[in-house]
Amino acid sequence: MNWILLIVAGLFEVGFAACLGKAKESEGAEMTYWYLGFIICLGISMFLLVKVSQVLPIGTAYAVWTGIGAVGTVVVGIIFFKEPVSFWRLLFLTTLISSIVGLKVVSS
Template identity: 65%
Template sequence: MNWLILIIAGLFETAFAFCLGKAQETTGKENLYWWSGFAVCLFFSMFLMYKAIAGENGLPIGTAYAVWTGIGAVGSVLMGIFFFNEPATFWRIFFVSTLIISIVGLKFVSE
């Protein structure tokens, strides 16, 4: 269950990065909505990260933090490619792929 909570926390990290990107592109009231979305996503990301590591059955902090930031990093790169017209070069995709392999590897070697 803690792994599922951690994955959801990572998705909220991606969401708050997306909200920051959209906040850069907007002004006025719409900008306020994106900043509010950022704050909500940040809260849930941090709270769920805490829940994944808390208690005697919690995940190790080093592994959980690496996976959490990895999910956020991969998600942010993909959001940049699909929503912010960032380039999808061979090397970007290659290194994102190695990051995904590393995240999966940490899951398999963790107790």
């Protein structure tokens, strides 16, 4: 269950990064709503990270949380913000995913 909560926490990290990107593109009330989404996602993500770090090793939990956030944010950037896709970017993204999976495999 804690691993599922950690994944959800990582997805909310992607959410707060995406909200920052959308806020940058917005003005007025819309920008305020995106910043509100950022604060909500940030709060949920941090709460879940704190909760799982009480059970899972903090080094592993934090690495997996940031890894999910990093991979997810890159994917969101490519799909929604039209960021460039290159061989090297995809190679290092694959390396990062492999490292996250490896941490999960070697953690008790």
